[in-house]
Amino acid sequence: MKFKEKFYCNRCRTETNHTTIGENNTLFRHVKSRNRTNEKQFEEMEDIYYIAQCNGCDSIIFVQEFHYKKDDEWKSSYHFYPEPAERLDKIQNVSFKNLPDSLFLLISEVHIAYWGKLYTLCSVGLRMVVEAICIDKGVEGNRLVDKINNLKNCGFITHIQADILHQIRLLGNKTAHEILIHKEELLLEGINVINSILFNIYGLEDTKIFVDEKSS
Structure with a gap:
């Protein structure tokens, strides 16, 4: 049939x-x-x-x-x-040539959580990716908000990218502390932004992003 x-x-x-x-x-x-x-x-x-x-x-x-x-x-x-993987096609296809194993495993699990409609885990996972980037780059700070700012000050990300990472940080915090489930469209946007930032940092590892002091 x-x-x-x-x-x-x-x-x-x-x-x-x-x-x-x-x-x-x-x-x-x-x-x-x-x-x-x-x-x-x-x-x-x-x-x-x-x-x-x-x-x-x-x-x-x-x-x-x-x-x-x-x-x-x-x-x-x-x-x-198995579940159709068509939802993964919405995620930007980027190559993480120089991505550390721990970060590669983490972002892969975030993609799988999104695919499986595990939106709570996906949201918290995005925040974990931000934290993992800061740890890998050795930036200082007692709180994630300080680490993101120092990631920007060290030239790894731009001022605009820092603002986006702060939004992802808050998104993950609300999920973890308030059990707030975010919409699929918002999580997809967060994943694609994180993918882009990961590529900028690790895919172009030899080229540092210099930030205009006035924009900081």
Whole structure:
């Protein structure tokens, strides 16, 4: 059976057609029905599970279809295993040639947290990346706010980049201390800014960024 809509393929890096594998098409079907007590509930619903193959590269995915009836109309929503990586395509693709192992591991985990919609961990992780940069560069300061300012004063980042790092610091603080979950768009912007700053510091390690004293 060929699915009517296209699914994202992690190998093809785009939405492709998929076809189920197996004689009966369906691995398992679980039907549930109930009487509606309010307009938001579904009249009938069923979970259907498939093994599907990409028609472009032949890679295999596991598909869970939530099939439900509402207002006398059947609709479907899908969940995939492994998770589609299309959200990672929104992250700027930068190369960290000279990035220390600890920083590389940390920023990679931030990307994975964003991919997995673990927004609380992603937010705190971004702040940890800022702290890790300051530690790696050996800048002084008892608080992260002082370390960021000294990172700027030492010429590793510009005045504008320092302001952005302060925003990321505050974002992480609010998440950690107030359990505040930030929106996906804000976290994506923070990740892309951090990626750019990491490239400026480590990708161009031999060229220091000199800051205009007046702008400081």
